[in-house]
Amino acid sequence: MERHKKQSFWSSYVSSLPPKPPWIPSLLSVEYIELLPADLRLAAKKSRRLLEESWSRIKKSIKRDWTCSCCGKRADCVLDVNTFTWGYILVNTRAVYVNPEIVRESCGSCEDILSDQPCMALCPYLDMFNHSHTARTRAELIRREGRLVYQLTALNSTKKHQQVFISYGAHDNVKLLTEYGFFIPGNRFDSIQIRSEDVLKVLNLNLNDSQYKFIRTHGLDKSDLYIGEGGPSFNLKAFLFVAFKDSTAKNFASIIYSDSYPKHFLEGIVDSCRKLLYLHLELTEKALRTFQDLASIDSERDVSVIIDFLKYRREFVKVLCDNKQ
Ligand SMILES: [Zn+2]
Known part of the structure; x- marks a missing residue:
């Protein structure tokens, strides 16, 4: 809405923003999202669902007879799905x-218009800093002369x-790509x-009752199962240990x-x-x-970021x- 208003207090900031937002995988069509590898597909689906739900909440929250104070136009003439996106x-x-x-x-409370916590803020200028997987920063919201100031401190030198x-x-690269629209080859995370x-x-394993129960009660099957440069994650290693060995819960845990x-x-889990x-x-x-x-038959839709990501992923x-x- 601030972008639409001619006399907005925020017009200098809004005009500094890119006219086209970064491309993220949730902008792919539903059919294209289905073709992505599982981890990226789930992340893109979630992000697309959140965007759609947010748009539908916004539409519901605008009164039918609402007109814009600056031009008198109706809501649907001022805010459409592209502007919202x-x-x-x-x-x-x-x-x-x-x-x-x-x-x-x-x-004050914003509960009546927000579906979640008021935990996001835009910081003009600060939002121009790019991310690096090697950077370390400390962020704090502090009070200075009665005003709230967002302070970032670099913990490594430049x-x-x-x-x-x-x-x-x-963040790993799937998270960076789905949330911010870029990924970093060599990202240490x-x-x-x-x-x-x-x-x-793949490993042709069948879990018996005690193995299954241990894995479920310790949440080893739900998240943090991954392989990185440092080898298998804590949960994956534990999952494999339980799945390979028939023992008691006490022994597994110890x-x-x-x-x-x-x-x-x-030595065996390397294989x-x-x-x-x-x-x-x-x-x-x-x-x-x-x-x-798809890129060779459908030049209308840009999938180049996905192709670059998959090429990088293959090498990784x-x-x-x-x-x-
Ligand atoms: Zn207006």
Whole structure:
């Protein structure tokens, strides 16, 4: 709405924003999203659902007889889905997190118009800083002379005339691509997500009741199953240990939580991880061929970022396959 108003207090800031928001995978059509590898597909679907729900809430919140104070036009003439998507993506890719309690204290309750916590703020100028996986930053909201100030402190040094980067968080490349529209080759936080059903299928494992119960009660099948440069994650290692070994819950827990896995198990899972990565490599190559074919027959829709991402992903999985950890 501030973009639409001619006399907006925020017009200098709004005009500094890019006229086209960054491209993110949730802008793909529903059919194209279905063709993505599982981890990216789930992330893109979630992000698309949030965008659609937000748009539908906005539409419902505007009164039918509402007209714009600056031009007298009806709501649907001032705000359409494209304008909304522009604002939504720009806010989501540029906003900083603020403590909702502090926002409530200074701005009052916003509960009647928000479906979640008031935890996002746009900071002109600050939102121009790019992310680096090697940057470390401390962010705080402080009071200075009666005003709330968002302060970022760089915790690593930057050479003269070099670009100053900040950290948006310890994000892997799927998260960076779905949330911000870019990814970083060599990102030290990158990893390959592994689904528990793929572990069982690829490694031909059947869980008995006690193994299944241990995995469920310790939440080992739901999240944080991944392989990165440092090898399998804590949860994946524990999942494999339980799935490979028939033992009691007490024994499982004592070994997993003291990280005292037997040597032969640690040596054996290098091969298991490689098999899981081969599946990923296959699926990535298949998705890459599909999107390359689509790009050659459908030049209207831009899928170049997805193609670049899948090419990068293919090389990353190959590096992990050669990893001895
Ligand atoms: Zn107007």
